[in-house]
Amino acid sequence: MFRHSGTHRTPKHNLKLATLLGLTAGFVNAEGFLGFSVLTTNITGHAALLAEGIAQQNWQNAQVIVLWMLLFLAGAFTSGLFLSLFGANQRYSYSIPLVIEIAVLVFSALYGYKFDGTKLSQLVFAGSLLFAMGLQNALVSLVSGSLVRTTHLTGTFTDLGIDLAQLVNSTNDNRPIIHSKIKLRLFIIGSFILGAIAGAYLFQRIGFKSFFVPVLILTFVLLYDIFRINVKRYYRTTSRAFKGDVSQN
Numbered sequence: 724m725f726r727h728s729g730t731h732r733t734p735k736h737n738l739k740l741a742t743l744l745g746l747t748a749g750f751v752n753a754e755g756f757l758g759f760s761v762l763t764t765n766i767t768g769h770a771a772l773l774a775e776g777i778a779q780q781n782w783q784n785a786q787v788i789v790l791w792m793l794l795f796l797a798g799a800f801t802s803g804l805f806l807s808l809f810g811a812n813q814r815y816s817y818s819i820p821l822v823i824e825i826a827v828l829v830f831s832a833l834y835g836y837k838f839d840g841t842k843l844s845q846l847v848f849a850g851s852l853l854f855a856m857g858l859q860n861a862l863v864s865l866v867s868g869s870l871v872r873t874t875h876l877t878g879t880f881t882d883l884g885i886d887l888a889q890l891v892n893s894t895n896d897n898r899p900i901i902h903s904k905i906k907l908r909l910f911i912i913g914s915f916i917l918g919a920i921a922g923a924y925l926f927q928r929i930g931f932k933s934f935f936v937p938v939l940i941l942t943f944v945l946l947y948d949i950f951r952i953n954v955k956r957y958y959r960t961t962s963r964a965f966k967g968d969v970s971q972n
Contacts (some may be wrong), residue, residue, distance in 0.1 A: 726912075734903045737867050741911045743944050744863050744873040748856065749918020750937040751828070755852045757926045758835050761845060763852035765875035787842050794850045798857025806865050820858045821945045828938045829853040834943065835931030848960045870907065876915055883908040 747765050755763030763766050769788050776785035802820045809816035831848060838844050860874040872878055886904045893901055918937075923935035 734907065737871050737907055738910055739871065740863060740867060740913045741871045741907055743940055744859060744871070745757060745911045745914030746918035746921075747937040747940050748859065748874045749915040749920075750933070750940075751852060751856060752915070753919040753922035754926045754933050755823040755936075756932075757851065757923060758931055759790070759838055759849045760840070760854070761849035761852075763849050764856045765877075766795050766853070767875065767877065770798035780888050783842060787846055790846060791850055791853050793808075794854040795857035798859075799861035800857075801854075802858050803865065804864070817862060818945055820862050821941055824855040825938055825941050825945070826852060827851045828934050828941070832931055832934035833939065835934065870904075871911065873915065876912055879908050879911050883912070907914070908930035 752764040754761070755761060769791055772794070773785055773788045776782070776788060778860075799822070805819050806816045830851060835848060838848050846948055856874045860872055863871050863873050883905065886908060890898065890901045890905065922933060922936070925936060
C-alpha cells in the first residue's frame with residue numbers, strides 16, 4: 724500500500740489505502756468529538772472558532788485554537804520530513820509516522836478518561852489527535868500523489884462532483900479513468916462514514932477503549948507491506964530451490 728509510488732502505484736493500491744485509512748479517520752473523528760468535544764481530523768471548522776474568539780476578544784480560546792491548527796500543520800510537516808529524508812520507497816518513510824500515530828491513539832485509549840474539559844486537557848488530548856491526523860493526511864496524500872486524502876470529506880465530495888460532471892460529457896475512451904476516480908472517491912467517503920458510525924457506536928459502549936480499534940487497523944496497515952514482501956521473498960526462494968532440485972534430478 725505504501726511501498727509503491729508514482730507510476731508504480733495502481734488504483735488497487737489506492738483503494739486499499741483509502742479504505743483502511745478512511746476507516747481510521749472516521750473512527751478518530753467520531754471518538755475524538757464524543758470524547759474531547761473537539762473535531763480532531765481537520766481544521767476547517769476551527770477557523771470559524773478562531774474568528775469568534777478574536778471577535779469576542781477571548782484570547783485564551785483563540786490561542787488554543789491556533790495551537791490546534793499548528794499541531795495539525797506540525798503533523799503534516801513531520802510526515803513530509805520523513806518522506807524527504809528516507810525517500811518515498813523506503814520502509815521508514817511511512818512506518819515512523821504510522822508508529823507515531825499509533826502511539827497517540829494508544830495514549831487516548833489509555834488516558835482519555837482523565838479528560839476534564841479544561842483548556843489544558845483539550846490542548847493535550849485533542850491537540851495530539853490533530854497532530855496524528857496531520858501526519859496521516861500528509862502521508863497518504865504524498866504516497867498516493869494527492870489522489871487520496873482521508874481525514875476530511877470536503878475535498879473528496881468536491882472531486883466527486885467534478886468527476887460526475889466529467890462523466891456526463893466524457894467520451895468512451897475517458898470513461899474507464901473517470902470510473903476509477905469515482906470509485907476511489909466513493910470508497911473514501913464510505914469508509915470514513917462507516918468508521919465514524921462504528922466509532923460513535925463503540926464509544927457509547929466502551930468509552931475511550933474504542934480508540935484501540937483504529938490502533939488495530941493502523942497496525943495491520945503497518946505490517947501489511949512487511950509481511951507481504953517477506954512472503955513473496957520466501958515463495959521466490961523456495962520456488963528457485965525447488966526448480967534447482969528438479970533440474971539436477
